[in-house]
Amino acid sequence: MPTFDSENAAKLHRELHTHLPSDPVLRVKTLESLAVERGLVAPESLDAWIEAYSEHIxxxxxxxxxxxxxxxxxxxxxxxxxxxxxxxxxxxxxxxxxxxxxxxxxxxxxxxxxxxxxxxxxxxxxxxxxxxxxxxxxxxxxxxxxxxxxxxxxxxxxxxxxxxxxxxxxxxxxxxxxxxxxxxxxxxxxxxxxxxxxxxxxxxxxxxxxxxx
CATH class of the missing domain: 3.90.330.10 (Nitrile hydratase alpha /Thiocyanate hydrolase gamma)
Structure with a gap:
């Protein structure tokens, strides 16, 4: 019968979450995906705006x-x-x-x-x-x-x-x-x-x- 190792589970949890984006990043990505999926904006337009404000403006x-x-x-x-x-x-x-x-x-x-x-x-x-x-x-x-x-x-x-x-x-x-x-x-x-x-x-x-x- 398998046993539950709490220390190993906690270690796995920490390792998984260190590779996940922060909550605000996840929310932004979700909103972006929904907007693109529903045809409200083209992904190329989003990329262009991001580049404009980060690199040019x-x-x-x-x-x-x-x-x-x-x-x-x-x-x-x-x-x-x-x-x-x-x-x-x-x-x-x-x-x-x-x-x-x-x-x-x-x-x-x-x-x-x-x-x-x-x-x-x-x-x-x-x-x-x-x-x-x-x-x-x-x-x-x-x-x-x-x-x-x-x-x-x-x-x-x-x-x-x-x-x-x-x-x-x-x-x-x-x-x-x-x-x-x-x-x-x-x-x-x-x-x-x-x-x-x-x-x-x-x-x-x-x-x-x-x-x-």
Whole structure:
């Protein structure tokens, strides 16, 4: 008569589950399979959207906009005057950036973006917004105690650097243009763009490093 070995059963259970996807991944795969099975979406369309946001949109588009502004004074002027019009030079325009404003960090000014009413965000150039950007805590505290929030992100501003918080809406969204890091003279646009992070374009990061490139 076979016997039940509890230790061996537990070992098998652990081994099986270490090779299984997480619950959220399983739910996404199930929803995807149902949508495809019922003809609601083509699998090629899903693959294209995933590739677009992971490889092309993400914060990479915004990073190229910033890098161009560092290299081309004329583009920088156009970007700060009318960002929605300026980014048409990249063919990046879309519903989320049709009313876009670029704000520039300086030695005496730091900019930070929040959306207090919901989580409006220029995803067509910054990709999908991070979870913390949509959180109630960030949306409330960013306008009430921005310096403290920035400190929690690792940004310790001197007292002589002012902080301006920009509140996004469905009609107006923002991108922060961070300062160009020292030690990047002679760099091309691609190399500079690799230094620009999503958080720096939201304003929760300030000092970019040339070593990152």
């Amino acid at each position: 993400g914060p990479k588009r915004g990073a190229h906009v910033v890098a161009r502004s560092w290299l081309d004074p004329g583009f920088r002027t156009r970007l700060l005057d009318d960002a929605a019009e300026a980014i048409k030079e990249f063919d990046y325009q879309g519903d989320a950036s049709a009313h876009l404003k670029a704000v520039e960090n300086t030695d005496t000014q730091h900019n930070m973006v929040v959306c207090t009413l919901c989580s409006c965000y220029p995803f067509s150039i910054l990709g999908m917004s991070p979870a913390w950007y949509k959180s109630t805590e960030y949306r409330a505290r960013a306008v009430r105690e921005p310096r403290k929030v920035l400190t929690e992100f690792g940004v310790a501003l001197p007292e002589d650097v002012g902080v301006r918080v920009w509140d996004s809406t469905a009609e107006l969204r923002y991108i922060v243009v961070p300062q160009r890091p020292p030690g990047t003279d002679g760099w091309g646009e691609e190399r500079l763009a690799a230094l620009v992070t999503r958080n720096s374009m939201i304003g929760t990061e300030r000092d970019l490093k040339a070593e990152a490139g």
